[in-house]
Amino acid sequence: MILNLSLRIKMFLIAVCIIVTGQIVYSYYNVKSFQHGYISSLQKKSEKLGGYLKRDVEFVLNLKIPLIKLKGLEKTLQEILRAAPELEFIEITDTQGYVLYYADHQSLGRIKPATQLSKMSDTATTQKLNLLGLTVKDTDTILPVIYKRENKQVGNINMRLSAPLIAAKAREILMDMITVILTSLLITFEFLTFFVIYSISGPLEGVVNAMRRSIQSLSPLSKKEFLFIKELNIVIERFNQFMEKFSICLSPFLPIYSGFPDLEDNVHKTVPKQARLIDAFLDGQMNTVNEWERPPLKAALVKMRGQMTALQDKVDSFADQLNTGVLAKSESSTNDLADTCYEERPDNHLPYTYIRPLIFLFVMADGFTASFFPLFVDTLYEPLWGLSKDVILGLPISVFMFFLALSMVLGGSVTDRFGWRRPLLIGIFINAVGLMITSVSQDIFQLLLFRSVTALGFGIVFIACQQFIINNTTVKARTLGMATFLAAFFSGDICGTVIGGMLADRIGYTNVFVVSGVFAMFAFLFGILIFKKETHEPSAHRHQRLFTIKDVFGVFKDREFVSVVFLQAIPAKIALIGFVFFFAPLYLNRIGALQSDIGRLIMCYGLMLVFFGPLFSKYCDKASLRKYFIFVGGMLTGLSMISFYFIQGFGSVLFIVMMMGVAHTFSVSSQASFITETAFVKKVGAGAGMGIFRFWERIGNVVGPLLMGYLIAVTDYERSIMIVGIISVLCSLLYLILIISGPKHQND
Numbered sequence: 001m002i003l004n005l006s007l008r009i010k011m012f013l014i015a016v017c018i019i020v021t022g023q024i025v026y027s028y029y030n031v032k033s034f035q036h037g038y039i040s041s042l043q044k045k046s047e048k049l050g051g052y053l054k055r056d057v058e059f060v061l062n063l064k065i066p067l068i069k070l071k072g073l074e075k076t077l078q079e080i081l082r083a084a085p086e087l088e089f090i091e092i093t094d095t096q097g098y099v100l101y102y103a104d105h106q107s108l109g110r111i112k113p114a115t116q117l118s119k120m121s122d123t124a125t126t127q128k129l130n131l132l133g134l135t136v137k138d139t140d141t142i143l144p145v146i147y148k149r150e151n152k153q154v155g156n157i158n159m160r161l162s163a164p165l166i167a168a169k170a171r172e173i174l175m176d177m178i179t180v181i182l183t184s185l186l187i188t189f190e191f192l193t194f195f196v197i198y199s200i201s202g203p204l205e206g207v208v209n210a211m212r213r214s215i216q217s218l219s220p221l222s223k224k225e226f227l228f229i230k231e232l233n234i235v236i237e238r239f240n241q242f243m244e245k246f247s248i249c250l251s252p253f254l255p256i257y258s259g260f261p262d263l264e265d266n267v268h269k270t271v272p273k274q275a276r277l278i279d280a281f282l283d284g285q286m287n288t289v290n291e292w293e294r295p296p297l298k299a300a301l302v303k304m305r306g307q308m309t310a311l312q313d314k315v316d317s318f319a320d321q322l323n324t325g326v327l328a329k330s331e332s333s334t335n336d337l338a339d340t341c342y343e344e345r346p347d348n349h350l351p352y353t354y355i356r357p358l359i360f361l362f363v364m365a366d367g368f369t370a371s372f373f374p375l376f377v378d379t380l381y382e383p384l385w386g387l388s389k390d391v392i393l394g395l396p397i398s399v400f401m402f403f404l405a406l407s408m409v410l411g412g413s414v415t416d417r418f419g420w421r422r423p424l425l426i427g428i429f430i431n432a433v434g435l436m437i438t439s440v441s442q443d444i445f446q447l448l449l450f451r452s453v454t455a456l457g458f459g460i461v462f463i464a465c466q467q468f469i470i471n472n473t474t475v476k477a478r479t480l481g482m483a484t485f486l487a488a489f490f491s492g493d494i495c496g497t498v499i500g501g502m503l504a505d506r507i508g509y510t511n512v513f514v515v516s517g518v519f520a521m522f523a524f525l526f527g528i529l530i531f532k533k534e535t536h537e538p539s540a541h542r543h544q545r546l547f548t549i550k551d552v553f554g555v556f557k558d559r560e561f562v563s564v565v566f567l568q569a570i571p572a573k574i575a576l577i578g579f580v581f582f583f584a585p586l587y588l589n590r591i592g593a594l595q596s597d598i599g600r601l602i603m604c605y606g607l608m609l610v611f612f613g614p615l616f617s618k619y620c621d622k623a624s625l626r627k628y629f630i631f632v633g634g635m636l637t638g639l640s641m642i643s644f645y646f647i648q649g650f651g652s653v654l655f656i657v658m659m660m661g662v663a664h665t666f667s668v669s670s671q672a673s674f675i676t677e678t679a680f681v682k683k684v685g686a687g688a689g690m691g692i693f694r695f696w697e698r699i700g701n702v703v704g705p706l707l708m709g710y711l712i713a714v715t716d717y718e719r720s721i722m723i724v725g726i727i728s729v730l731c732s733l734l735y736l737i738l739i740i741s742g743p744k745h746q747n748d
Helices: 002-061 073-083 123-131 163-217 231-284 291-323 326-335 352-367 373-379 389-418 421-438 444-471 478-507 509-530 549-557 559-590 595-619 623-645 650-675 679-684 686-714 717-741
Strands: 087-093 099-104 108-110 140-147 152-161
Touching: 002 073, 002 087, 002 140, 002 152, 002 163, 073 087, 073 099, 073 108, 152 163, 163 231, 163 352, 163 478, 163 595, 231 291, 352 421, 352 444, 352 478, 352 509, 373 389, 373 509, 389 421, 389 444, 389 686, 421 444, 421 509, 444 478, 444 686, 478 509, 478 595, 478 650, 549 559, 549 679, 549 686, 559 595, 559 623, 559 650, 559 679, 559 686, 559 717, 595 650, 623 650, 623 717, 650 686, 679 686, 686 717
Parallel strands: none
Antiparallel strands: 087 099, 087 152, 099 108, 140 152
8 A cells, every 4th residue: 555655664764764863973972982092092002112112212321322323223113013003103303303213114214313304293194184083182192202311301202103094993983883773774674664564554454455345245344453553443433334324325226236147148148139030030031021011010120120239238338337336346446555565365365575574583593603604613623534624614504505405495395285384484493493503513513414404494494485475476566575585585684694793702603503593483483473374375285296306307398497597597696606705705805905894895785685676676577577677687797797807996896796786686586586487387386496496596606606716716806707797698698589589478
């Protein structure tokens, strides 16, 4: 409903404004407080180091050695810089401000007297400090050097803190605050959306659909208590009063309405038959009638023929009026009241958005361990089968991906046979148990076993959620439903990674696995409470057989399925895993980017899907154009990667990551929606078909890092990305040729 949509948007905007305003104020004072405390601690450290240097220099001066003749002092300054890398430089000057000894992180030396003024008096440096929001009081420390025998100042020790370092630390804190704000917004959005749908727009939609059915059946609505919108009870009472009066007014016409179809059917059968008899009599029997009887008889028959035609026209006209009247138009007139997210379905179907908070909770729980999992594996490392350490550290991830692919095929077949509800809950429970027992892993073998259990549950949940989307959306709204699924998935992944990293620093790796399992159990309880037994889908698929190995390879008989999987889905995964999660961290670390900046850059891919996926899918959700959206996604991915050959650097990587996110908002959800309508999926069942699709798609996950690593080894960073981009473009063009030359899809 438009009313529901605007209400949801208004509530979200209000929550966003409150959270963002509070976080901006908090972040401003927090950054200022950090900067002040950080500068204060650095100043104390520099003063302490300067004090040691001052004491040593003054001790030598009291031995009657002049300040300009101190030996090895510049090396001492360099050692101080090693101990305090936050210092930009140290210099010792005479009382006139001329430098005698100088050292920074690149150079050191003894300066000829009266030849070089102190950098402390450089006005350009002062202007740079002002641009960074700092002053010389924040960065400069000046200690006088005293010749104690004469109690006379003979020079100064000048130390300056690195302004870029202070600004970088403040920027890092600010980015952390922005990350916290973003995480807060994502969590708020997910649960506020569910609250509005479940408690406000859902009941409103239910009442509208009930009114539609009530008008059709001329029966009153049953009374029901609504927790958050009690005004609906008043609306129902008034509607029932209206229906009572309405039924009384329509009661004289009900017999006509109920009996007219039979009358109309009889007229349509009898009138044409009688008309044909009259026409035959006029054409063939008139010659047997006396001449004096022909004119009046012919005129009477022609008049009767016209009256019968008029009778049929009046019956048709009355039928049209009756079918477009109050009794019959209730269904069509109320369709405009329904929002695209709530198209009328059977009573036991649910809005597909109900699954969103469960996906968010589940993926967030699993994502708690993503930020430190390789480090956790390293704590259990032991030599194994003569394999290198790098291979062993990557083994748990490979095993997880392998069992994930297998569980998706199995989960798809199970959901076709038993429905989505039980596999969903069982999968969440298995995943939660796997996360908890992973925390007690004592060696690499136990870790592999426990991660296999976790992957088994994750794959079943993934497919069961998609089955829920398929069962509770029409073909028209399926792309939007899949986009909603992906948005919740990546939203949970982002929040889980951020929160998990924070938890790992405070409670340790093993405890985070326990917390992950607890949050997965929260998702399990949520599913039990929201998806009750009486609300799950009907048993229309109970007759479906379990999949066979032939089904896995039977995809090659379906041209549409093969073209999407091997020319779009697998190349998309190769580009995603190979570039975003393999190439980007290596390349950015090579050019000196901070680890925190690398993590935030990778997050941008998920943010594109979270915020733009449902938006693009909603306004581009025409079934006949889905295959072209898939093509657009592949082309955008390829062209953006090719651009890296001409422009490199952090900004270029960020651009490609964001463009890849935008491209996948077009293609990924459209792929899943389009696959469900292929002949192969209809043959084996939606669940099994989607599971097999995800199984083949995971080939890209495995090939991506291997292909990218090989290309980097034989070429270089720039050419490797260009080659993968060219592969994506060529696959997209070949896919376009196949879909244009192939048979027309039934939904086109």
